[in-house]
Amino acid sequence: MNNAVLNSRVASDPVSYDDSDSPQLIKLRGVVKSYNDGALTVMDHLDLDMHAHERLVIIGPSGSGKSSLLRVMMGLEGIQEGTIDFLGTQYITGTRNKPQKLDPRLQRQIGMVFQHYTLFPHLSVLGNLMLAPTKVHGWTKAQATERATQLLARLGLESKLHAYPSQLSGGQKQRVAIARALMLEPKLMLFDEVTSALDPEMVVEVQNVMLKLAEQKMAMIIVTHDMHFARHIATRVVFCANGKIVEQGPPEQIFTNPKEARTREFLEKVVIFD
Amino acid sequence: MEYQLDFAFLSGSAPDLLEGLWVTVRLAIAANAMGLTLGFALCLMAMSHWALVRWPAQMFIEFFRCTPALLQIIWFFYCLPFLFEVYIDPIPMGILALGLNLTAFNAEAYRAGVQAVPRDHLDASIALGLRPWQRTIYVVLPQALRSAMPVLMTNGISILQQSALVAIVAVGDLMYVGKDIATQNYRPLETYTLVALIYFLLSLPIARLAHVIERRQDAVVER
Amino acid sequence: MNVNFSIVLEYWPVLLRGLGMTVAITMTCALVGSLAGFILSLARTSGNRMLSYPASLYVEFFRGTPLLIQLFWVFFCFPIVLGLSVAPIVSVCIALILYMAAITCETFRGALKSISSDQYDACTALGLSAGVRVTYVIFPQALLRAIPPLLSNVISLFKESALISSVGIADLMFVGQNLSNSTARPIEFLTAVALIYFVVAFPLTRLVGWVERRMLRRFS
Numbered sequence: 001m002n003n004a005v006l007n008s009r010v011a012s013d014p015v016s017y018d019d020s021d022s023p024q025l026i027k028l029r030g031v032v033k034s035y036n037d038g039a040l041t042v043m044d045h046l047d048l049d050m051h052a053h054e055r056l057v058i059i060g061p062s063g064s065g066k067s068s069l070l071r072v073m074m075g076l077e078g079i080q081e082g083t084i085d086f087l088g089t090q091y092i093t094g095t096r097n098k099p100q101k102l103d104p105r106l107q108r109q110i111g112m113v114f115q116h117y118t119l120f121p122h123l124s125v126l127g128n129l130m131l132a133p134t135k136v137h138g139w140t141k142a143q144a145t146e147r148a149t150q151l152l153a154r155l156g157l158e159s160k161l162h163a164y165p166s167q168l169s170g171g172q173k174q175r176v177a178i179a180r181a182l183m184l185e186p187k188l189m190l191f192d193e194v195t196s197a198l199d200p201e202m203v204v205e206v207q208n209v210m211l212k213l214a215e216q217k218m219a220m221i222i223v224t225h226d227m228h229f230a231r232h233i234a235t236r237v238v239f240c241a242n243g244k245i246v247e248q249g250p251p252e253q254i255f256t257n258p259k260e261a262r263t264r265e266f267l268e269k270v271v272i273f274d
Numbered sequence: 275m276e277y278q279l280d281f282a283f284l285s286g287s288a289p290d291l292l293e294g295l296w297v298t299v300r301l302a303i304a305a306n307a308m309g310l311t312l313g314f315a316l317c318l319m320a321m322s323h324w325a326l327v328r329w330p331a332q333m334f335i336e337f338f339r340c341t342p343a344l345l346q347i348i349w350f351f352y353c354l355p356f357l358f359e360v361y362i363d364p365i366p367m368g369i370l371a372l373g374l375n376l377t378a379f380n381a382e383a384y385r386a387g388v389q390a391v392p393r394d395h396l397d398a399s400i401a402l403g404l405r406p407w408q409r410t411i412y413v414v415l416p417q418a419l420r421s422a423m424p425v426l427m428t429n430g431i432s433i434l435q436q437s438a439l440v441a442i443v444a445v446g447d448l449m450y451v452g453k454d455i456a457t458q459n460y461r462p463l464e465t466y467t468l469v470a471l472i473y474f475l476l477s478l479p480i481a482r483l484a485h486v487i488e489r490r491q492d493a494v495v496e497r
Numbered sequence: 498m499n500v501n502f503s504i505v506l507e508y509w510p511v512l513l514r515g516l517g518m519t520v521a522i523t524m525t526c527a528l529v530g531s532l533a534g535f536i537l538s539l540a541r542t543s544g545n546r547m548l549s550y551p552a553s554l555y556v557e558f559f560r561g562t563p564l565l566i567q568l569f570w571v572f573f574c575f576p577i578v579l580g581l582s583v584a585p586i587v588s589v590c591i592a593l594i595l596y597m598a599a600i601t602c603e604t605f606r607g608a609l610k611s612i613s614s615d616q617y618d619a620c621t622a623l624g625l626s627a628g629v630r631v632t633y634v635i636f637p638q639a640l641l642r643a644i645p646p647l648l649s650n651v652i653s654l655f656k657e658s659a660l661i662s663s664v665g666i667a668d669l670m671f672v673g674q675n676l677s678n679s680t681a682r683p684i685e686f687l688t689a690v691a692l693i694y695f696v697v698a699f700p701l702t703r704l705v706g707w708v709e710r711r712m713l714r715r716f717s
Contacts, residue, residue, distance in 0.1 A: 074622050108624045118619035121715065122637050131633055132623040166715050181622070340652075340698035341691045342659035345670060349691060352683040431561075438563035442663055449565060462573035466566055474561040481561060 024088060025188060025219055026050040026073070031082035032094060033068055033243075042068040043079065044243035052187070053217040057224060057234035057251075061266060064240045066223040070190045073221070074112045075102045086110070087187065108137075111181030112190040115197050117173040119165040119180070125152070126161050129180050137184065144183070151179045155209055171202030175209055182213075189213065191222040195229075207233075227270055231255050239263045281464050287455045294451030295472060301368055301447060302434040302476075308373030309433065310426065313380025320381060321388065331381075338378030343436045347371045351443045368440040368447075376433045380426055387422030388414055421491065427484035431477045438473070448472060501682075505689040508676055515672030516693055522668065523658050526590055527651045530597025537598055538605035552602070559599030564657050568592040572664050589661040593654060600650050608643040609635070645709040652701050656694065669693060 026048070033043040042065030050056055058066045071077045072092070073084065081094040087109070092102045119128050129148040133139040139147075152158050155175045165173055174194055181189060191210065195203040207229055213220065214233055224230055230237060230251065237254040239247045239262075247260040258264045284291075319331035338346065350371040355361055362370070391414050399413045441450035452469035456462040505512070541552035559567065571592040576583050583591075612635060620630040662671035673690030677683040 071618075074618075076618050076621050104624065110622075112622040114615060114618065114622075116615050118615045120616065120619070120634055120638070122641055123633075131629075132625055135629045135633060136624055136626060164715065184624075336699060336702075337691075337695060340656075340702060341694045342656040342670065344659045344662075345673075345687065345691055345694065348674065349687045352677070353687055356684055435561075435563040438565045439660075441565070449563065452566070453569070456569075456573070462569070463577050466570045466574060470558075470562045470566045470570060473563055473566065474558055477561045478557070481557070 023052050024049065025052045025054070025086065027085040029083050029085075031072070031079050031084065033065070033072060033077070033079045041243045043072070045082070046243065046245065048238070048245065050219070050221070052219050053235075054219060055214055055233055055235045056221045056238055057230040057236075058221065058238045058240060059224070059227070059230060059266075060240035060246075065243050066240055067192050069240075070112065070192045070221060070223055073188075074110060074190055075107045108184065109187045110190065111184070111186035111188070112192065113174065113177050113181055113194045115193040117165065117170070117177050117197075119173055119177055121165050124162050124164055125157070125168075125176050128165070128176065129183050132180075133183050147183060148179070151182055152176075154212075155179055169202060170198045171205045174198065174202075174206045178206075178209055178213075187219060189218055189220045191220060191224070193223055193225065195224065195226060225270070227255070227267070239266065241266070279464065280461065281468070283459055283461065284455070284464060284468060287451075290451050290455065291448065291468075291472075294446060294448040297365065297446055298434070298437055298448040299476075300365065301372060301437040301440065301445075302430075304369040305372035305376050305433050305437065306430045308369070309376030309380045309429065312373070312377040313426075314384050316377055316381035317384035317388070320385060335378045335381050338375050339382065343372075343375055344439050344442065346375055347439050347443060364440075364443070364445045368437070368443075368445045372433055372437055372440070375436065376429060379429045379432075383422045383425040383429060384418060386425070387418035387420070390421045391417045424484045424488040424491070427480055427487070431480050431484075434477055435473065500684055502685050502689070504680065504682055505685050508680075508686075511672055511676065512669065512689065512693065515667060515669035516697075518666070519655070519658055519668040519670070520697075522586075522590060522593065522661065522666075523651065523655045526593035526597055526658075527654055530594040530654070531601045531647060531650070533594060533598035534601025535605050537602040538609065541602060541606055542609055556599045556602050559596055560603070564592075564596055565660055565663070567596055568660055568664065571595070585664060585666060589664060589666050593658060593661070596657070597650065597654055600653070601647065604643050604646040604650060605639065607646070608639040611642055612638055641712060641715075645705050645712060648701065648705045648708065652698050652705070655698060655701075659694075 027050075028046055028048040031043050031046040031048075032041070034041040042063075046069075058069065060066055068077065072079055075092070079092065079094045080096050083090060083094065084092040086103075086106045089103065089106060091106045095101055119125075120131070123131065126145065126148055129151070130139075130141070130144040133144045133147070134141060149158065149161065152161060155178070157172060157175060157179070160168060160172060160176070165176070168176065177194075194210075195206050198206065203226070207226075210220070210222070211233060220233075222230070222233065234251045236248060237251050238245055239254065239258075239260075241262055247254065247258060247263045254263065255267065258267060316331055316335065319327050320335060322328045322331070347368070350367055351364075354367070395413055395417070396409065399409045404412065437447060438449035440447055441453060444450065448469060452465050456465040459465070537552050537555065540548040541556065543549055568589065572585070572588045575588060575591070616634060616638070617630070620634055625634065658668060659670035662668055662674060665671070669690060673686050677686035680686065
């Protein structure tokens with residue numbers, strides 16, 4: 001239980017700490033994923049390791065399989081080959097032409113936030129937060145309400161408890177979506193371009209929430225096009241292209257001194273160097 | 275109870291059925307011609323800025339949409355000749371009743387199409403300096419027609435089916451001929467099944483086409 | 498000729514009784530038909546071809562043939578096929594229910610289709626089981642979205658129910674026609690009957706529009 005998640009202080013400096021001896025969280029080995037019978041390969045024998053308390057930011061050109069990686073880890077899409085371990089246990093194994101095999105007990109410990117809010121429009125904010133805990137995990141209504149109220153208060157949304165999604169701004173919706181994913185105290189949070197659909201003035205309020213989570217050492221994998229934010233929040237940046245990891249390392253190294261030509265080429269297109 | 279199905283007797287009635295079918299087809303085509311043209315005119319009237327034009331048009335639409343088609347047909351056949359002291363042949367009268375009914379429904383379909391034209395497109399055409407009538411003709415009309423097409427086709431099919439109602443006022447359409455044959459031969463099961471099949475086969479290709487157009491439009495909107 | 502509507506007032510109770518019959522049959526058939534339509538839509542959208550194919554055929558057939566012939570078919574042919582006598586009122590109710598089920602099936606199918614795949618993704622991400630997903634996320638949204646078209650279906654049924662007069666059920670249409678024949682005053686009575694249908698149906702169409710706008714606001 002990590003009840004200290006989300007204290008009220010906003011991080012102003014890049015947060016980082018040594019995580020070399022924290023336990024292994026995720027291990028991908030030889031993961032292959034393709035669409036249309038192999039016509040489009042988005043993950044090509046991918047290997048990736050991640051420790052608890054790490055924050056990976058995945059960057060790369062569009063179509064490089066960044067979102068697919070998150071969707072696979074969440075169990076939304078299957079893989080054809082390879083294995084994914086989570087918390088030291090086998091979580092997903094690749095299957096060809098067969099329904100996805102994954103361990104649902106492990107799936108429950110991962111939370112995900114999407115680009116398009118995906119709040120349930122017919123349920124209030126509280127209803128959205130309480131649905132999974134009460135209907136799937138047997139929490140009582142009182143327990144769920146208490147946790148939801150706590151979470152929303154920390155996100156500055158206590159007044160929106162009974163509001164419906166359509167009455168919220170984009171930034172508020174996305175913060176509610178984050179709160180909803182946090183209800184079950186996941187060990188890993190996945191963020192799939194969560195600020196891409198937002199108006200600029202709302203981006204920061206969502207990013208601040210993510211930085212608060214970072215301070216609380218929440219393990220995260222983030223896909224974003226915002227290189228400034230990537231540099232700020234990442235403990236490690238992973239550059240993907242054509243379904244492969246081209247280069248990875250601490251943000252300072254990737255953004256100021258990339259080793260691979262393809263990384264440099266990509267960054268020159270999306271970042272203005274001093 | 276054992277009932278022996280016998281479709282053979284129907285072959286003797288084939289000429290009658292064909293004649294009835296021809297009346298039905300004529301009713302449906304003429305009513306659609308009326309509905310498609312007058313419906314658009316009525317739609318423009320119902321969206322007019324002048325209340326004197328808009329009000330009667332809206333009344334017309336609402337009245338035809340909110341009363342049973344059967345009642346409209348019976349009203350036309352029994353009341354129109356008295357009220358205006360005119361005599362109209364049964365088939366033209368049937369076309370008039372069905373056509374005006376369809377006019378009201380199609381006017382609504384056109385209106386929904388006009389309203390579905392994105393606001394941005396109007397802004398853009400104003401920014402490009404198009405005059406109001408140019409906006410209507412070059413920007414609004416093509417898009418409205420496009421998005422109204424599936425509904426217009428569905429309405430067209432339902433008027434084909436509603437045309438069966440003229441049988442109740444003794445117009446010799448497919449339904450009327452079928453009723454006649456069923457009563458004369460005491461074989462309602464075979465006759466009504468065959469008549470239902472004919473109606474079904476008439477509307478099936480149009481329904482399929484409307485479905486295809488709708489799906490294509492959905493695909494365009496998504497990407 | 499002179500038109501005198503005061504005669505309609507004399508027969509007011511008879512017309513009201515006819516309206517009562519029309520409303521009672523509409524409500525009964527709308528309720529049962531909607532339920533049947535919902536079950537049918539589940540069959541039609543299910544992955545099982547043994548279920549979806551017959552359901553599709555049913556819907557296509559009932560939407561592709563005139564209600565009048567469906568009514569005649571049930572009225573005259575059901576007793577032959579089943580080999581037992583069926584009361585007229587039961588016959589017409591069966592016909593209207595079968596028709597309502599077909600159009601309502603399409604309404605529910607449209608509502609189910611309009612729920613975006615994002616909603617399904619969110620359910621998976623939250624670890625919701627299939628049962629919870631359908632009961633608490635998909636079904637409530639589909640039902641809410643289906644309310645305006647469902648109401649429209651009921652209005653259609655209200656109007657289409659006038660056809661049952663052709664097999665001798667004493668509904669509003671039947672009573673109106675009878676009165677217009679027996680008093681030889683078609684203009685007064687048929688117009689009055691039209692107005693009664695209008696007075697019931699028109700506010701309902703406004704209600705549909707109002708509900709629809711509210712839904713749009715809620716789901717925008």
